[in-house]
Amino acid sequence: MREILTILMDYCGNGIYPFLFLAALIYLFAAEKDRRVRLVLLEASAVILLLFFFPLFKMGMDRVEEAGTYYRILWLLPMTAVTAYAGVKLIGKHTRIGLAVLAAVCVFGGSYVYGNVNVSKAENRYHLPAEVPAICDLIMPAEDEERIWAVFPSELVQYVRQYTSEIQMPYGRDMLVASWDHTEHPLYALMEAQTIHIDLIAELMDDYGVHYLILNRAKPVEGEPSGYGLEKIGEIGGYDVFRNADMPIEKKK
Numbered sequence: 001m002r003e004i005l006t007i008l009m010d011y012c013g014n015g016i017y018p019f020l021f022l023a024a025l026i027y028l029f030a031a032e033k034d035r036r037v038r039l040v041l042l043e044a045s046a047v048i049l050l051l052f053f054f055p056l057f058k059m060g061m062d063r064v065e066e067a068g069t070y071y072r073i074l075w076l077l078p079m080t081a082v083t084a085y086a087g088v089k090l091i092g093k094h095t096r097i098g099l100a101v102l103a104a105v106c107v108f109g110g111s112y113v114y115g116n117v118n119v120s121k122a123e124n125r126y127h128l129p130a131e132v133p134a135i136c137d138l139i140m141p142a143e144d145e146e147r148i149w150a151v152f153p154s155e156l157v158q159y160v161r162q163y164t165s166e167i168q169m170p171y172g173r174d175m176l177v178a179s180w181d182h183t184e185h186p187l188y189a190l191m192e193a194q195t196i197h198i199d200l201i202a203e204l205m206d207d208y209g210v211h212y213l214i215l216n217r218a219k220p221v222e223g224e225p226s227g228y229g230l231e232k233i234g235e236i237g238g239y240d241v242f243r244n245a246d247m248p249i250e251k252k253k
Contacts, residue, residue, distance in 0.1 A: 004058055004070075011071045016109035021079040024086030031089065041082050048076050131237040132159045138234050138241055139212045141166055146250040150212035151187055151205065153219075153239070170208050198223030202230060205244050213242040 012018040025045055032038055051057045052073045061070055091098025113119050123130045135156075141148045149168045152160055158173045171185035187208065190201050196219050205213060213230060215221065217238050225232065230242040 001053075001055060004053055004055070007071050008052075008074075011074055015111060017079065017083070017106075020105070020109065021077070021083050024083045027086050027090065028082065037085070041078060041085060045077055045082060048073065126163060128159045128163060129156065131239055132156055133163055134236045135214055135234075135239065135241060136160060136163050136167055138236065139167065139243075140164065141249060144252055146252055148212065148249055149208070149210040150214065151191065151201070151210055152214050153191060153216045154188070155216070156214065156239075170210060195219070196221045198225050198228055198230070202228035202244070206246055209247060211244050211247050211249055213244065215240045215242070 025042065028038075028042055032042065058070065061073070087098075087102045091102065114121060124133065126133055135152075139148060139150055147166050147168050149170065150160075152169060154176060157169065157171070158176065160167055160169060161172070171188045175185060175188045187201065187204050187210075190197060190204065196215060198221060201213065202225075204210075213225075217235075217240055225242050229244060229246040231245050232240060233243045234241040
């Protein structure tokens with residue numbers, strides 16, 4: 001139970017929104033009479049919360065879930081809908097002053113999202129680093145070609161799949177999460193080394209059928225890419241993009 005409470009507190013963080021949700025839930029249990037609303041917003045939330053706090057349910061989930069993801073059960077709670085519905089119901093006929101009070105509670109009960117070091121303003125409509133769409137567009141296969149394979153630096157890996165499924169990677173986000181049980185991919189190990197050894201990477205690219213290589217120019221490189229069949233086709237932001245001339249792209253059948 002202590003572990004469950006710790007997960008809950010970590011999930012709630014420093015904001016008051018989870019506590020507003022609980023207050024709204026209690027209020028609606030007492031004030032709401034519509035059976036349909038109670039079923040969708042209240043009873044469903046209560047069942048989810050009971051399961052979340054039930055130790056046997058936690059034990060069962062630990063056997064089937066990925067490590068450290070039990071908090072996702074709380075994603076099923078309709079926090080926004082319950083809080084908003086309770087707020088509107090509570091202010092009743094005093095709409096203007098009620099909305100002002102509710103807005104003040106929400107604003108001052110939260111925090112400035114861009115003050116978080118892990119959050120930055122979107123650079124484009126995809127909400128991805130600008131280099132990712134540009135690189136992907138450069139190496140995207142033609143309509144009559146099969147999906148291609150590309151090796152990206154670790155800082156870009158998690159964004160590629162968000163933009164397109166036409167580009168496959170020999171390793172993905174699993175390499176970035178230490179708590180996940182995985183075997184380190186040899187190409188990832190070479191890309192994460194202090195110095196990029198082009199000869200070793202080029203050899204493995206051929207072995208794994210990789211068509212493109214993207215290198216961060218900030219990292220030192222040992223070896224001349226052109227001497228290993230890697231043709232430079234572009235510079236985007238702080239990255240160089242290379243085409244593996246030894247690996248043809250298959251046509252769709």
